Amino acid sequence: MHTPGRLLFCGLLIVRAAFAQAKSPLTLDDLFRYVDIRAARLSPDAGAAAIQTTRADWANNRFRDDLWLWRKSSDTLVALAQSGHDSDPQWSPDGKRIAFLSDRSLEEPGEEPQTKADKDKEIARVWIVDAAGGEPFPLYRETLKAHAFAWSRDSSAIFFSTQEPLSKEAEEQKKREWKDVSRWRADERGDLLLEMKVQNPQPESEAASAHNEEKEPAATLPKDARTITRSLYSINEIAPAPDGDAIAFLTNSISGRLEHPQQYEIYLASAQANSETQPKQLTHNEALEREIRWSADGKRLYFGVFAASGSLEGPYRDVQGRLYSLDPASGKVERLGSAFKGSWSDYAILPGGAAIGLGQLGAESQLYSLSNTPAQISRQPGTYASLDAARRADAMLFQHSSAGEPAELFYADDAQHPESARQITHFNTLFTERDLPQMKPYRWKAPDGKAIEGVLLYPPGKFEQKGLRMLTLIHGGPADADGNRFGADWYSWAILAAAKGWLVFQPNYRGSSGYGDDFMLAISPHIVSAPGADILAGVDALVKDGTADPAHLAIGGYSYGGYMTNWLITQTDRFRSAVTGAGAVEHAANWGNDDLTFDDAWYLGGTPWQKPATYQSEAALFRFDRVRTPVHEVMGGDDIRVSASEGYLLERALDALAIPHEFLIFPGEGHSLGKNPWHGYIKVREELKWIEKYDQAPRENAPPATQDSERKISK
Numbered sequence: 060m061h062t063p064g065r066l067l068f069c070g071l072l073i074v075r076a077a078f079a080q081a082k083s084p085l086t087l088d089d090l091f092r093y094v095d096i097r098a099a100r101l102s103p104d105a106g107a108a109a110i111q112t113t114r115a116d117w118a119n120n121r122f123r124d125d126l127w128l129w130r131k132s133s134d135t136l137v138a139l140a141q142s143g144h145d146s147d148p149q150w151s152p153d154g155k156r157i158a159f160l161s162d163r164s165l166e167e168p169g170e171e172p173q174t175k176a177d178k179d180k181e182i183a184r185v186w187i188v189d190a191a192g193g194e195p196f197p198l199y200r201e202t203l204k205a206h207a208f209a210w211s212r213d214s215s216a217i218f219f220s221t222q223e224p225l226s227k228e229a230e231e232q233k234k235r236e237w238k239d240v241s242r243w244r245a246d247e248r249g250d251l252l253l254e255m256k257v258q259n260p261q262p263e264s265e266a267a268s269a270h271n272e273e274k275e276p277a278a279t280l281p282k283d284a285r286t287i288t289r290s291l292y293s294i295n296e297i298a299p300a301p302d303g304d305a306i307a308f309l310t311n312s313i314s315g316r317l318e319h320p321q322q323y324e325i326y327l328a329s330a331q332a333n334s335e336t337q338p339k340q341l342t343h344n345e346a347l348e349r350e351i352r353w354s355a356d357g358k359r360l361y362f363g364v365f366a367a368s369g370s371l372e373g374p375y376r377d378v379q380g381r382l383y384s385l386d387p388a389s390g391k392v393e394r395l396g397s398a399f400k401g402s403w404s405d406y407a408i409l410p411g412g413a414a415i416g417l418g419q420l421g422a423e424s425q426l427y428s429l430s431n432t433p434a435q436i437s438r439q440p441g442t443y444a445s446l447d448a449a450r451r452a453d454a455m456l457f458q459h460s461s462a463g464e465p466a467e468l469f470y471a472d473d474a475q476h477p478e479s480a481r482q483i484t485h486f487n488t489l490f491t492e493r494d495l496p497q498m499k500p501y502r503w504k505a506p507d508g509k510a511i512e513g514v515l516l517y518p519p520g521k522f523e524q525k526g527l528r529m530l531t532l533i534h535g536g537p538a539d540a541d542g543n544r545f546g547a548d549w550y551s552w553a554i555l556a557a558a559k560g561w562l563v564f565q566p567n568y569r570g571s572s573g574y575g576d577d578f579m580l581a582i583s584p585h586i587v588s589a590p591g592a593d594i595l596a597g598v599d600a601l602v603k604d605g606t607a608d609p610a611h612l613a614i615g616g617y618s619y620g621g622y623m624t625n626w627l628i629t630q631t632d633r634f635r636s637a638v639t640g641a642g643a644v645e646h647a648a649n650w651g652n653d654d655l656t657f658d659d660a661w662y663l664g665g666t667p668w669q670k671p672a673t674y675q676s677e678a679a680l681f682r683f684d685r686v687r688t689p690v691h692e693v694m695g696g697d698d699i700r701v702s703a704s705e706g707y708l709l710e711r712a713l714d715a716l717a718i719p720h721e722f723l724i725f726p727g728e729g730h731s732l733g734k735n736p737w738h739g740y741i742k743v744r745e746e747l748k749w750i751e752k753y754d755q756a757p758r759e760n761a762p763p764a765t766q767d768s769e770r771k772i773s774k
Contacts, residue, residue, distance in 0.1 A: 367538030422542030531618030549739025695728030
């Protein structure tokens with residue numbers, strides 16, 4: 060149970076005053092106690108909220124996903140589903156039940172624990188729990204992984220998508236002919252969109268008996284499932300129309316690799332019994348649509364195309380986030396909030412038809428009314444996130460954080476007036492008890508005169524002091540931006556570096572979102588050299604104005620931040636150390652291995668055979684004879700977003716050149732290091748050790764502290 064919520068504005072001020080006295084310093088262990096609020100959904104009448112959190116489960120070497128229920132009447136938060144495997148809660152339209160995805164075990168009470176081999180077979184099914192309480196039960200027991208799901212409008216059924224299973228005969232023939240061989244692309248199969256009536260859960264004795272009769276149900280369809288339609292591709296969002304006659308759905312590539320834009324479109328299928336007709340394709344573009352939602356009257360279908368996902372206005376380009384509405388009958392599309400200069404990243408549709416958008420402009424993300432010209436309706440500085448509106452009330456949920464305040468969830472009775480919102484979660488109170496850094500924006504001029512912005516995080520007690528040692532920490536994306544928000548994990552560890560005495564410089568270089576389409580587009584085809592010049596100019600400015608100590612500089616980043624770190628250490632030897640993760644050092648092999656290949660080709664102006672000179676000129680690898688900086692490197696062993704082979708290539712170059720380095724490989728991890736929290740913990744621990752080691756070590760042949768002599772740009 061949690062204490063009663065507080066108003067957003069005055070409450071934050073009260074908390075700051077209450078903890079203004081002595082606070083403990085932030086530690087590495089503290090950083091990884093952060094609880095991430097992954098999803099929050101309001102009940103239809105706005106009287107309750109289902110909340111998903113993710114946190115480290117150290118004893119089991121994994122992250123756990125739990126569900127919580129907040130009730131407005133008592134302002135209390137109670138456990139809803141706590142298996143550690145539960146995500147994506149969705150309310151039934153009548154507000155009586157909550158469905159969610161879970162790969163929890165199907166074991167019944169009293170059964171023997173599963174073997175490891177059995178656990179490896181666990182898949183995400185749709186589960187259901189009564190909002191009034193009780194044990195969750197599965198919608199089906201067959202070994203079918205649910206890709207997406209949604210309630211029917213009368214709450215009697217659930218629609219879900221899953222890969223079309225092979226018949227028993229086809230499965231046996233495949234095993235005989237191909238053994239354990241995977242046929243790349245040839246084995247791909249599209250999805251079925253299914254409907255299943257929600258039955259009351261069986262008594263435990265009956266369920267256990269049925270389960271024992273068929274210990275591992277085959278990958279066949281449940282006998283009560285009705286096929287709505289078939290898709291050539293994977294279905295990753297489902298949105299039934301308000302009248303119940305049609306279902307909109309959004310497709311994705313079967314492999315999850317973003318290779319062909321035509322695999323990402325919105326379709327409309329009939330929900331009528333025995334129809335199983337060919338779905339109607341509603342969109343035809345080179346954009347990656349997301350978050351499809353109906354208007355309350357069913358006449359419009361809303362969706363977003365967020366930053367670096369193309370647009371509906373022409374060929375694929377990495378532009379800022381956009382919002383659209385579509386008339387399914389005519390196919391006419393309208394763009395919402397086009398006058399906004401920043402990037403849209405989320406939205407909510409209120410019952411009366413009004414729309415609220417989440418817009419990022421520079422270092423702030425705020426709430427805007429989308430009627431006619433967008434108008435800002437939020438006032439608290441910082442970052443709003445994760446909007447959700449009720450179906451039958453004008454209430455809204457959202458997250459809010461700032462550089463000095465951890466993210467929590469807030470509830471507003473009136474969505475149009477978020478200043479009246481009150482805090483309803485207290486998952487991260489620990490951080491309000493720690494001495495946190497202070498942030499301020501920083502602006503400078505690039506070599507071509509372009510205005511660039513970033514943020515500075517000052518060590519506690521050293522706000523706006525001069526001559527500080529400085530870590531330049533580069534965000535990924537590149538279509539992202541650092542700003543006035545809280546970050547506490549293996550990727551966002553700037554607050555811990557600042558707590559350890561580093562001034563942290565986070566530059567929003569060209570290619571970052573929130574600064575206009577032209578600013579984002581300026582990165583192509585100079586994918587590293589253009590933003591690299593912006594970043595080095597920012598370091599120059601901070602040295603010149605006395606903020607940063609030129610003899611104590613470090614640099615680092617992950618993903619695209621790793622790309623940039625790898626490039627920048629070929630351009631200057633001013634940095635005493637570098638920490639890089641999941642960053643490519645060349646682009647041709649990475650184009651083939653990356654799961655975002657058409658995005659890569661846009662950045663570089665074409666494929667490797669179309670633009671070979673650009674692929675080479677923008678690659679750090681061919682300039683590595685200039686590197687003098689000690690490098691700490693990390694990679695997920697199963698990363699395909701930036702292929703793990705790029706990590707081995709970087710290490711081989713450093714070894715051949717006798718550059719001091721260390722290379723950590725996290726087994727089983729993809730790009731997001733989302734499997735084992737110990738991997739992220741070790742990453743940050745060792746990166747901090749690395750920059751400390753080389754900051755304190757004597758430096759031979761240190762470059763003079765002048766702008767021109769410190770840099771050795773090679774074009």
